[in-house]
Amino acid sequence: MKRVVVDHYGGPEVLQVVEEEAPRPGPGEVRVRVLASGVSFTDALIRAGTYLGGPKPPFTPGYELVGIVEELGPGCRRLRVGDRVGALTVWGANAERVCVPEKYAVAVPDDLDPAEVVSLVFPYMTAYQMLHRAARVERGETVLMHGAAGRVGTAVLELGALAGLRMFGTASAGDLAAVERLGAVAIDYRNEDFVSRVRQLTDGGVDVVLDGIGGLVSLRSFRALRRGNPVTGDPGGRLVMMGNYATLAQGHKSWRGWLEWYPATAVTAAWGLLSPRRRALGYRVQKLRIDHQDWFEQDFAQLLEYLRRGEIHPVVAERLPLAEVRHAHELLEQTAATGKLVLVPERGEGTG
Structure with missing residues (x-):
């Protein structure tokens, strides 16, 4: 079989495709013949060595x-050979065959497009859980999403509309129209002050900010939150921090970004702990999955239902063979507003 390998941290140029024997599943594992695996900005962070808790080289990237x-390891009883499943691997998915823990595999209907469902496993799951598990939004609340034209961002806007939320989204000038088409108020993050803008458009700030950029953006996002009132029991706005894209620059690790991200994130977290009027929360999809696999399964079932009803629209930007993984990583910056990049088996390969 073929799999992607990163033998040292760096840009897309460090990605290699190797051929080797297929792995055998260990106790509690199943071996999966991969129909589709994703390529995301998080994969770029892992590849560059800026992802917190990420693997050390050599490793195989691929979050989902x-x-x-096609094979059950000792002790597996829930799944059967031939079952179609989805899995959040965090890394390791960019291969023709992958062993995953049976307990973390979720059932996928046979009649759905695997490339579309991949988006539910990670981008849409992240969006859904940030809204409903972390921020615990209520109908009518206001939400600001940073990077609203990206994969997670568009998922947040779609799911926010279904939840009856009033959405705002920051994006570059070229992506503002895409954000507005999804029903959100678009804010040009290069030419507009998002803090001032949301304060003008709301009653002193938004109820929720979703921030995957981090660093200085998180500091300013906290200021964009609506202040609560401890006397009346109103906790105020919630900032959900879920990423550190500020530590990546042109596909490589940014030391300047790191030096800004760490202290700024720490200060923001401290503000959230000390302030009686606003809160700062952390979210990581893989951490919540480990702690609450039942939530992951429930939320995935809900996303499948939305997909079947045509209420969400995961867009596949390109389907590329595994051998073109480097090109897929190079396309990441160009396809932020056009959908998900998906690696699929080459014709005649990965099918036996």
């Missing part, structure tokens, strides 16, 4: 996959 179970 959809595939077919």
Whole structure:
């Protein structure tokens, strides 16, 4: 089989495709023949060595996959050979065959497009859980999403509309129209002050900010929150921090970004702990999955239902063979507003 390998941190040029024997599943694992695996900005962070808790080289990237179970390891009883499943791997998915823990595999209907479902496993799951598990939004609340034209951002805007939220989104000038088409108020993050803008458009600030950039953006996002009133029991606005894209620059690790991200994030977290009027929360999809696999399964079922009803529209920007993984990583910056990049088996490969 073929799999992608990163033998040292760096840009897209460090990605290699190797050929080797297929792995055998260990106790509690199933081997999955991969039908589709994703390529995301988080994969770029892992590849560059800026992802907190990420693997050390050599490793295989790939945060999520959809595939077919073809072998059961000792102790596996829930799944059967031939079942179609999705899995949040965090890394390791960019291969033709992958062993995953049976307990973390979720059932995927056979009649759905695997490349579309991959978006539900990670980008849409992140968006749904930030809104409903972390921020615990209520109908009518106001939400600001940073990077609203990206994969997670567009998922947040779609799911926010379904939840009856009033949405705001920051984006570059070229992506503002895409944000507005999804029903959000678009804010040009280069030419507009998002703090001033949301304060003008709301009653002193938004109820929720979703921030995957971090660093100095998180500091300013906290200021964009609506202040609560401890006397009346109103906790005020909530900032959900879920990423550190500020530590990546042109596909490589940014030391300047790191030096800004750490202290700024720490200060923001401290403000959230000390302030009686606003809160700062952290969210990581893989951490919540480990602690609450039942939530992951429930939320995935809800996303599948939305997909079947045509209420969400995961867009696949390109389907590329595994051998073109480097090109897929190079396309990441160019396709932020056009959908998900998905690696699929080459014709005649990964199908036996």
